[in-house]
Amino acid sequence: MRHYLPLLLGFLLLPAAQAFDVADVGTYAVLHKDKTESKIRFHVSQPAEGQWKLEQKKDDGSWEDISCEKDCALQEAVEADLPKFFPARTLAQIVPSCLYNDAFAFCSYRLRDKPDEEKRYLMVALVTGTPTPIYIKRVGPTRE
Numbered sequence: 001m002r003h004y005l006p007l008l009l010g011f012l013l014l015p016a017a018q019a020f021d022v023a024d025v026g027t028y029a030v031l032h033k034d035k036t037e038s039k040i041r042f043h044v045s046q047p048a049e050g051q052w053k054l055e056q057k058k059d060d061g062s063w064e065d066i067s068c069e070k071d072c073a074l075q076e077a078v079e080a081d082l083p084k085f086f087p088a089r090t091l092a093q094i095v096p097s098c099l100y101n102d103a104f105a106f107c108s109y110r111l112r113d114k115p116d117e118e119k120r121y122l123m124v125a126l127v128t129g130t131p132t133p134i135y136i137k138r139v140g141p142t143r144e
Contacts, residue, residue, distance in 0.1 A: 020076055020097045022046055024108050027144045028121060028136040035135070042066075042123075042136070043143050044099075044106065052076075052099050054106060055143075063143060072101040085124045085131050103127050 030040040041057035052074040055063040067074045077098035082091055085098060085105045095115070098107040105124040110117060125132040 020052070020099050020108065024097075024119075024121075026141045027139050029139050030123075031135040031137055037137060037139070041139070041144065042106075050076075054099075057143075067101065072103065074099045074101055074106070077105065077107075084126070098124075100124075100126070105131075 025045050027041055027043045029037040030042075032038055043055045043057070043063060045053045045055070047053055052067065053065060054067045054074060056066050058064055077085070077096075077100050081100065082096060082098070085100070085107065086094070086096065093112055094109040095112055096107045096109040098105045100106070104126055106121075107124065108119045108121050110119055119138075121136045121138055123134040123136055125134060
């Protein structure tokens with residue numbers, strides 16, 4: 001038992017959720033199943049402390065705000081929100097941080113067994129009945 005104590009303590013001390021922060025501001029590409037980038041781009045920004053904005057790039061190159069200001073504004077998820085987006089078996093493997101509204105969650109995460117690896121990202125569609133992951137990749141800190 002003594003041999004497992006450091007491992008158990010390390011697991012218990014891992015944060016249950018990370019904070020979504022200014023380091024996550026940037027442009028993201030939706031990935032195809034083969035992990036290649038699609039042409040679909042999203043840009044996440046923080047126009048004011050505690051406020052988040054998500055824009056989607058249109059075919060003409062302009063950006064459209066897909067977040068809103070009132071009932072569907074993006075909010076930061078707390079630990080109690082995470083089971084809405086991920087099954088328990090997934091939460092046992094990752095440490096996520098999410099922004100969400102009624103339609104989707106936009107999340108960064110790290111693997112619990114590889115906390116020093118670079119963050120990974122995904123969106124979770126919430127309007128499909130069962131939360132559906134959409135894998136994305138950060139392509140840069142600015143609109144691209």
